[in-house]
Amino acid sequence: MTWQPINVPQRTIMTPGPVEADPRVLRALATPIVGQFDPSFTHIMNEVMEMLRALFQTKNQWAFPINGTSRAGNEAVLASLIEPGDKVLVPIYGRFGHLLVEIAQRYGAEVIELHCEWGEVFEPQLVIDAIQLHEPKIVACVHGETSTGRMQPLQEIGMYCREKGVFFVVDAVASIGGVDVRVDEWCIDACIGGTQKCLSVPAGMAPITFNERVAEVITARKKVEQGIATADDLCDVTTFTPIATNYFDLAMLMDYWSPRRLNHHTESTSMLYALREGVRLALEETLPVRFARHAYHAQALQQGLRAMGLELFGEETHALTCVTCIQIPEGVNGDRVRQFLLTHFGVEIASSFGPLHGKIWRIGTMGYSCRKENVLAVLSALEATLIQHNVRVVRGEAIQATLAFYMATEYATQ
Numbered sequence: 428m429t430w431q432p433i434n435v436p437q438r439t440i441m442t443p444g445p446v447e448a449d450p451r452v453l454r455a456l457a458t459p460i461v462g463q464f465d466p467s468f469t470h471i472m473n474e475v476m477e478m479l480r481a482l483f484q485t486k487n488q489w490a491f492p493i494n495g496t497s498r499a500g501n502e503a504v505l506a507s508l509i510e511p512g513d514k515v516l517v518p519i520y521g522r523f524g525h526l527l528v529e530i531a532q533r534y535g536a537e538v539i540e541l542h543c544e545w546g547e548v549f550e551p552q553l554v555i556d557a558i559q560l561h562e563p564k565i566v567a568c569v570h571g572e573t574s575t576g577r578m579q580p581l582q583e584i585g586m587y588c589r590e591k592g593v594f595f596v597v598d599a600v601a602s603i604g605g606v607d608v609r610v611d612e613w614c615i616d617a618c619i620g621g622t623q624k625c626l627s628v629p630a631g632m633a634p635i636t637f638n639e640r641v642a643e644v645i646t647a648r649k650k651v652e653q654g655i656a657t658a659d660d661l662c663d664v665t666t667f668t669p670i671a672t673n674y675f676d677l678a679m680l681m682d683y684w685s686p687r688r689l690n691h692h693t694e695s696t697s698m699l700y701a702l703r704e705g706v707r708l709a710l711e712e713t714l715p716v717r718f719a720r721h722a723y724h725a726q727a728l729q730q731g732l733r734a735m736g737l738e739l740f741g742e743e744t745h746a747l748t749c750v751t752c753i754q755i756p757e758g759v760n761g762d763r764v765r766q767f768l769l770t771h772f773g774v775e776i777a778s779s780f781g782p783l784h785g786k787i788w789r790i791g792t793m794g795y796s797c798r799k800e801n802v803l804a805v806l807s808a809l810e811a812t813l814i815q816h817n818v819r820v821v822r823g824e825a826i827q828a829t830l831a832f833y834m835a836t837e838y839a840t841q
């Protein structure tokens with residue numbers, strides 16, 4: 428049997444992740460491997476920490492990636508903070524709130540869930556009231572809920588948590604690099620980002636940052652694994668609860684991401700090159716310009732969708748600008764439409780989960796995929812596909828409306 432080389436089709440990826448990797452990121456992935464303690468590599472590690480601080484808009488010392496997909500970042504932070512029996516409050520407004528609950532429960536937390544309708548977000552005062560009532564140790568919240576395309580305002584909640592000494596953990600997986608995320612200003616104690624969305628890096632790393640309040644708790648739970656522990660690391664584990672995971676133990680990871688360079692795991696060298704290039708691209712573009720670009724192309728897309736006669740889903744005031752949700756017209760099989768788009772146009776869009784499965788489509792305008800030709804491609808493909816599926820749409824207007832929008836604005840030439 429002869430195995431053929433990998434040969435994947437050319438796609439226009441307009442999902443909320445993974446999106447198209449930036450060509451510069453793909454080139455960075457081809458950089459030769461160096462040893463993880465080679466000074467040339469540890470130099471890159473330090474650079475990445477510095478770049479992540481800028482991306483997260485924080486002065487925190489601790490900013491580094493976890494090897495693993497975005498949920499690895501969620502798990503590392505929650506596992507390192509939670510001791511069995513700790514109260515964790517989770518406001519849930521979509522699928523990824525449930526993920527925070529799932530992780531927290533697996534580490535023995537007593538979880539208090541707050542729920543609102545999918546498509547809406549929480550009035551901050553509601554969360555504050557729940558904090559007052561339940562007095563949790565941690566509030567864990569999603570910033571940009573990819574499954575519903577909504578964004579939770581965080582600052583008020585963060586300020587209240589800080590005042591009460593509650594840890595505020597935020598999943599900014601979908602928003603980092605595409606939407607403003609202000610870790611310090613919003614009093615976020617620990618924040619997790621994603622690579623495969625607005626950073627246009629493949630999945631496989633989760634940049635995180637956390638402050639000294641978090642570091643203090645983690646350090647107090649530090650147990651270095653036998654085989655690499657020194658005499659100074661010896662501790663009496665009957666006097667405290669060590670972190671319940673080795674791979675996601677932030678205490679050991681802090682020792683790896685600092686001058687000690689504790690030999691904990693083998694760093695994913697190539698992914699670190701990729702992350703570095705993805706964040707370099709974001710900082711080169713500058714965060715304000717990048718956020719404006721994401722909002723701008725989403726607006727262009729939405730002009731076209733509305734002109735086609737489609738209805739958008741969700742409360743507009745709290746829209747996550749990089750994920751546009753569309754109501755699937757009555758009687759239309761959403762998955763069949765998506766399959767047609769992929770088969771005939773090479774365009775990928777997403778469905779959603781739970782109560783929204785079969786009810787909405789989601790189109791991402793993220794990172795490298797967030798550009799004019801992609802927006803125009805998805806609109807024209809969608810219109811033609813809907814006509815093929817006997818959906819009554821306004822014909823020929825979508826592209827014209829979006830082109831008019833582009834031509835009337837200064838970004839038209841980009």
Ligand SMILES: Cc1ncc(COP(=O)(O)O)c(C=O)c1O
Pocket residue numbers: 444496497498499523526569571572573574598599600601621630
């Ligand atoms: C908001 C949010 N959190 C967490 C995750 C989990 O990320 P991953 O699939 O990379 O583990 C996702 C993935 O889409 C997400 O959108």
